[in-house]
Amino acid sequence: xxxxxxxxxxxxxxxxxxxxxxxxxxxxxxxxxxxxxxxxxxxxxxxxxxxxxxxxxxxxxxxxxxxxxxxxxxxxxxxxxxxxxxxxxx
Numbered sequence: 001x002x003x004x005x006x007x008x009x010x011x012x013x014x015x016x017x018x019x020x021x022x023x024x025x026x027x028x029x030x031x032x033x034x035x036x037x038x039x040x041x042x043x044x045x046x047x048x049x050x051x052x053x054x055x056x057x058x059x060x061x062x063x064x065x066x067x068x069x070x071x072x073x074x075x076x077x078x079x080x081x082x083x084x085x086x087x088x089x090x
Contacts, residue, residue, distance in 0.1 A: 054075070057064035061080035066073050 054064060054066070058075065058077045061077060063074050063076040066075060
């Protein structure tokens with residue numbers, strides 16, 4: 001084999017390896033973006049579900065308790081106070 005043929009084969013192999021690397025990187029990048037999007041959608045769904053749950057728990061002028069770690073808060077719907085104030089002034 002002459003040197004020119006060996007050089008062409010070596011460059012072809014290097015080009016093929018580079019193409020494989022670029023394709024692999026694109027696949028990995030696409031998968032990471034897909035996972036990030038899935039995580040973000042799950043986060044948004046969790047926030048929505050939490051807000052809906054709190055709304056439903058305080059819907060009929062009831063109080064509800066929220067606990068995060070060692071912290072606890074009792075919450076209620078302030079509009080219930082307005083209704084009672086209107087009833088008291090009559």
